[in-house]
Structure formats: C-alpha cells, structure tokens
Amino acid sequence: MATRQNPGGTRLRSVAALVAVLAATACTAQPDPAPRPGLPPTLGPSQNTPNRAAGDGSIPENGSISLNDTGHAAIANLDPALLTAVRTAATNAAARGVELRVTSGWRSTQYQQRLLDEAIARYRSVEEARKLVHPPEKSKHVTGQAIDIGPTAAADWLIQHGADYGLCQTYANEMWHFELLTTPGGQCPQPLSDANG
Ligand SMILES: [Zn+2]
Structure with missing residues (x-):
C-alpha cells in the first residue's frame, strides 16, 4: 500500500507547499510582538502556562525553600489554591513560632521519574519504591x-x-x-497507608 504510486498525492503536496509559503508570507507581514526588555523569556507572561517557571522543580535532598520563593519552579508551578492555603497556614504557624518550609513542591515529569528510579535503586525493589514515590502519571506533585x-x-x-x-x-x-483534600474547616479523609495503598 505504502509503495503504490499516487499522482493525486503529489498534487496535494504541491498545494500544501503553496499554502505553507502563503502562511509564511502572511506571518512575515505581521508586525512582531513588542519585545519585553528586562524580562527573561521564562519569566514573561504566557497565556497557555501561567506562572510557569523554568526548571524541573528539584530541591536538593535534605534541603528546603521558602513558600515565597516564587522564582523557583517548585513554588511557581504549584496549584494556586494549594499555595494560597499553605501560605495562610504558614502565617498562622509562624505566629506560634513554627516555620513551614517546602522540601518539595511541583515536579516535572522527568524529575518525578528520576526520583522513582533512584528509589528503586535504593530499595532494590519496585514495590518498596512505589510505596514512597509515585510514577509521574500518578504523582500529584507533577500536577502541582x-x-x-x-x-x-x-x-x-x-x-x-x-x-x-x-x-x-x-x-x-x-x-x-x-x-487540598477538604474544604477549610472540614474533615480530612483518613490517610492512605502509603502511596501504593
Ligand atoms: Zn510529597
């Protein structure tokens, strides 16, 4: 099937090429969007991914960052509702002398996979690793x-x-x-035994 000649296909490809040329011409006729001097591209506003910061969200093991470190992808890419809730809690905790630090927040798919791979190597068991680290498609860290x-x-x-x-x-x-698993002032569900439970 794939080796059969198709004269109609050649004509279609020519039309497609013409459309592409016209589209390219149309594009160059448009004025470029105004540059935004002083803002690195990764920090500029983006309609598709608001608040997205560059990086994979990694925080060194045994390290932590502030909830206000909005330049860090681990914070910047969190679900805004979650971040607001934790910040409000942190304000009230601080008033009681307790400082809330972030040891992990948003993670890229690649970073989550790396954590899983490291856990599998450490425990020499996929089953044990999965009790602590979700695969990227299941991790709530990856969705922020x-x-x-x-x-x-x-x-x-x-x-x-x-x-x-x-x-x-x-x-x-x-x-x-x-x-965020309940409404403010609500009741939390019973914790699951582990990430695999
Ligand atoms: Zn976690």
Whole structure:
C-alpha cells in the first residue's frame, strides 16, 4: 500500500507547499510582538502556562525553600489554591513560632521519574519504591497539587491544624506530604497507608 504510486498525492503536496509559503508570507507581514526588555523569556507572561517557571522543580535532598520563593519552579508551578492555603497556614504557624518550609513542591515529569528510579535503586525493589514515590502519571506533585513540608515540627503542626485550611496529610507513611483534600474547616479523609495503598 505504502509503495503504490499516487499522482493525486503529489498534487496535494504541491498545494500544501503553496499554502505553507502563503502562511509564511502572511506571518512575515505581521508586525512582531513588542519585545519585553528586562524580562527573561521564562519569566514573561504566557497565556497557555501561567506562572510557569523554568526548571524541573528539584530541591536538593535534605534541603528546603521558602513558600515565597516564587522564582523557583517548585513554588511557581504549584496549584494556586494549594499555595494560597499553605501560605495562610504558614502565617498562622509562624505566629506560634513554627516555620513551614517546602522540601518539595511541583515536579516535572522527568524529575518525578528520576526520583522513582533512584528509589528503586535504593530499595532494590519496585514495590518498596512505589510505596514512597509515585510514577509521574500518578504523582500529584507533577500536577502541582501536592507539597512536602518540613522540618518535623512544621509537618506536625500542619497535621494538627491543616484541615482548618483544607490541607490534609495524604499518606500515613509520609508525615510531610499534604494535599487540598477538604474544604477549610472540614474533615480530612483518613490517610492512605502509603502511596501504593
Ligand atoms: Zn510529597
């Protein structure tokens, strides 16, 4: 089938080429959009991906960043509702002497896959790794709908008070991982045993 001659196809390709030339001509006739000096392209506004910052969202192991570090992809690419809720919680926690830090936020697909690969290597077991790290297609970090909070005192505080902001611990074996799972002042669902549970 694929080797059969098709004279009509040749004519169609010519038409397609002509259309392409016309489209290119039309494009050059349009004035270029005004440049925005002073703003790196990655920080400029984009209609399709608002607030998207460059990078894969990685934060070094045992490291943390501020909730206000909006230049970091881990923060900038979070679901705005989640970020607002955690910031409100952090303000009230700070008033009680507890600082909420972010140990992980949004992650790119590639970064999530890397974390899974590292966990599989570390535990030498896909099953054990999957209890702690979702594949990219299942991870709420990749969609910007999950955040990991540290240090331990901060995670403790958020487990106790998170529901006031709609924030819930998702997995019993991850005291640091929170998602918006209820309405502010509502009741959190019982945490799942682990990411695979
Ligand atoms: Zn997490």
